[in-house]
Amino acid sequence: xxxxVLEILGLHKKFKEIEVLKGVDLEMEPGDVVSVIGSSGSGxxxxxxxxxxxxxxxQGSIRIDGEEIGYTAAPQRRRxxxxxxxxxxSMTGMVFQQFxxxxxxSALGNVTLGLTKVKQLPKAEATAIAxxxxxxxxxxxxxxxxxxxxxxxxxxxVAIARAIAMNPKVMLFDEVTSALDPELVNEVLNVIKSxxxxxxTMLLVTHEMKFxxxxxxxxxxxxxxxxxxxxxxxxxxxxxxxxxLADFLKNAKF
Amino acid sequence: MGYQLxxxxxxxxxxxxxxxxxxxxxxxxxxxxxxxxxxGLAAAFAMTSRSTALRRIAxxxxxxxxxxxxxxxxxxxxxxLPQQFGIRIDKVQAFVGTLSIYAGAxxxxxxxxxxxxLPKGLxxxxxxxxxxxxxxxxxxxLPVMLRNALPALSNNFISLFKDTSVAAAIAxxxxxxxxxxxxxxxxxxxxxxxxxxxxxxxxxxxxxxxLRVVERRLAIPR
Numbered sequence: 001x002x003x004x005v006l007e008i009l010g011l012h013k014k015f016k017e018i019e020v021l022k023g024v025d026l027e028m029e030p031g032d033v034v035s036v037i038g039s040s041g042s043g044x045x046x047x048x049x050x051x052x053x054x055x056x057x058x059q060g061s062i063r064i065d066g067e068e069i070g071y072t073a074a075p076q077r078r079r080x081x082x083x084x085x086x087x088x089x090s091m092t093g094m095v096f097q098q099f100x101x102x103x104x105x106s107a108l109g110n111v112t113l114g115l116t117k118v119k120q121l122p123k124a125e126a127t128a129i130a131x132x133x134x135x136x137x138x139x140x141x142x143x144x145x146x147x148x149x150x151x152x153x154x155x156x157x158v159a160i161a162r163a164i165a166m167n168p169k170v171m172l173f174d175e176v177t178s179a180l181d182p183e184l185v186n187e188v189l190n191v192i193k194s195x196x197x198x199x200x201t202m203l204l205v206t207h208e209m210k211f212x213x214x215x216x217x218x219x220x221x222x223x224x225x226x227x228x229x230x231x232x233x234x235x236x237x238x239x240x241x242x243x244x245l246a247d248f249l250k251n252a253k254f
Numbered sequence: 255m256g257y258q259l260x261x262x263x264x265x266x267x268x269x270x271x272x273x274x275x276x277x278x279x280x281x282x283x284x285x286x287x288x289x290x291x292x293x294g295l296a297a298a299f300a301m302t303s304r305s306t307a308l309r310r311i312a313x314x315x316x317x318x319x320x321x322x323x324x325x326x327x328x329x330x331x332x333x334x335l336p337q338q339f340g341i342r343i344d345k346v347q348a349f350v351g352t353l354s355i356y357a358g359a360x361x362x363x364x365x366x367x368x369x370x371x372l373p374k375g376l377x378x379x380x381x382x383x384x385x386x387x388x389x390x391x392x393x394x395x396l397p398v399m400l401r402n403a404l405p406a407l408s409n410n411f412i413s414l415f416k417d418t419s420v421a422a423a424i425a426x427x428x429x430x431x432x433x434x435x436x437x438x439x440x441x442x443x444x445x446x447x448x449x450x451x452x453x454x455x456x457x458x459x460x461x462x463x464x465l466r467v468v469e470r471r472l473a474i475p476r
Contacts, residue, residue, distance in 0.1 A: 054378055082386055090384025100379035104397045104474050114383035117393060148476025159379075166383055 005030045005065055005201050006051070006170050012059035013046055020046050022225035023060070028170065031199045035212035035233075038222035039248060044205040047222070048172050051203070052094045053085055064091045064169055090118055093163030097175040099155040101147040107134060107158045108143040111165050118166070133161040137191050153184030157191055164195065171195070173204040189215075209254045213237055221245045263440035264449050267432070274429035275453055278418035281346070281428070285353035286361075286414045293354065294361025299391070301362065302369050312362065319359035325420045328352045332424050349421040357414050364410060368403035369395070401472055408465035412458050419454075429453060 006028040013021035020043045028034055036044045049055040051062055053070045056079070062069050069088040071077050080088070102110050108130055115126035134140045137157040147155050156176055164171060173192065177185045189211050196202060196215050206212050212219055212233065219236040221229045221244075229236065229245050240246040264271075300312035319327070332348040335341045343351070376398065380390030422431035433450040437443055 052382055054381065086381070086384050086386040086389075089381060094378075094382040096375055096379065096382075098373070098375050100373070100375035102376070102379065102394055102398070104401065113393060114385065117389055118384040146475045148474060162383065 002029050003066070004028060004063075005032075006203070007063040008047070008051070008060070009063075010060035011047065011050060011057055011062065013043075013050060013055060013057045020225050021050070021057070021060075024222075024225070024227055026220065026227065028201060028203065030201055032218065033196045033200075033202045033216050034204070034218045034220060035216040036203065036205045036220045036222055037207070037209065037212060037248070037252075038228075042222040043225040044222050045174055048094075048174050048203065048205050051170070052092050052172055053089050054094075064088070067091075086118075090114070090166050091169050093166055093168035093171045095156070095159050095163050095171070095173045095176050097178050099147070099152070099159045099179070101155050101159055101162070103147050106144050106146055107139055107150070107161075110147070110158055111162045114162065114166050129165055130161070133165045134158070136194075137161045138187070151184060152180045153187045156180065156188045160188075160191055160195075164200070169201065171200055171202045173202065173206070175205050175207060177206070177208060207252075209237070209249075209252050213254075221248065223248075257444070259445060260442060261445045261449070263442045264436060264445045267436050268449075270432040270436070271429060271450065271453060274427055274432040275457060277346075277426070278415065278421075278428040279457065281350050281353060281418050281421070281426075282411070282415040285350050286357040286411050289350075289354035290357030290361050290414070293358030294365050297358065297362040298365030298369055301366050316359045316362050319355055320363070324352065324356050324417050325423065327356060328420060328424060345421070345424045345426050348424065349418075349426050353414065353417065356417070357410070360410050360414070361407070364403050364406045365399065367406070368399045371402060372399060398474075401469075401474060404465065404469045404472070408462060408469075411465070412461055415458065415461065416454065 004027045006026070008024055008026040011021050011024040012019065020041075024043070024047055026034070026047075036047070038044050046055060050057045057070070061071070061073070067088070069091070070085065071079055079085075102113065105113060108127065111130035111133060112123070112126040115121045115129055116123060119126075121129070131140060131143065134143050137160055139154060139157050139161065142150060142154060147158070150158065160176075176192075177188050180188065185208070189208065192202070192204070193215050204212070204216070216233050218230060219233045220227055221236060223244050229240065229242050236245070237249065240249060297312040297315060300308040301316075303309060328349060331343075331352045332345060335348070336343065372395065376394055377390055380394040381387070385393065418428055419430035421428050422434060425431065429450060433446050436446045440446070
């Protein structure tokens, strides 16, 4: 067993009075590909956003490569300084449902911004890295296009390049094909599959069951703020233990 | 017996009108595009910040200043400040100060609107790649927001430039001030005010055209 790259321990999160995460534990080893499935409101996206520190959380801890992120370790738990949070955030790469590309920058500019401003690489080096990743996601020819000139699938591939170019330890994918026209879904899923094959550690929230089945080493089923069931894709999809998972799979599309 | 148009007295003092126009433009550019812009940006970020105190201060500023006439504000600045507080300012400084504060309130609303119109995901995308809040503002939020604000900014700039004419009332030597002076000295009423009108219209038209070029240059390709 290698050391876990991501550990989530007893994660609790409330929005006002509503508890959306009621103690989530999850561990990932380097190279793991874990898909999180579950119905809307089960807390999947919130968990992912906590890992990227886009949400505060009241209880529990998240460690990346053994480093406690977001808050100092209990018992003197307090939110870390903003600069520290920014540094820790760049240990994970986030891809959003709505792509969220920077509209005023070209595809290349979107990828180089973090490299030059966060990693402070010289422009030539940043451009070389960005071009390599744009090539990897099949967007090299459109590197000078602006987000408004690209299809949803192309934008999402640029967004993947932007996140992964920062060399994160874990990639986080938040329903990255949900906003895409059906015919554009596969080009994005294929990119993710090829990154998985390269050994990238990835945590994916997805509604694409077939894809989750094919790409994941492990599938996690979340229900009402808890992990209800998890295991190898074959086990989770073919032999659900809980009634809730069985019901969920009955209604899910493959 | 009809009125005989005679523009000669106006042309004789045309350089005065031009210098008045130039002063108005310089005052507007400095007050609106420099100081007012900075106030507007700061107050807009304050109004959309998480701090209640900042939000209250910024919104009190906008509420008070935007609801007072600029003529009134100018008189307060020019007469009350020196008399009550012993602050010595000349008339141009008094007007530039007034216009800056006044413009700031309008531009706060322009920028606040532009900030609210941004998708929430933009900030998060900046943070997600490891930029700090400040870096995200500088490299992501500002460039997109300023482009969105440009049409409203040029509209406000023209309106605020025209407000420089109220400075004539405290004898700031701008276009309206000289027009009135020529009017009083020559009684060439129609001539001087029509020339003066044309000068305002021409300059405002050029400003609008120029800002449209800037808008197009900076437009995000789509």
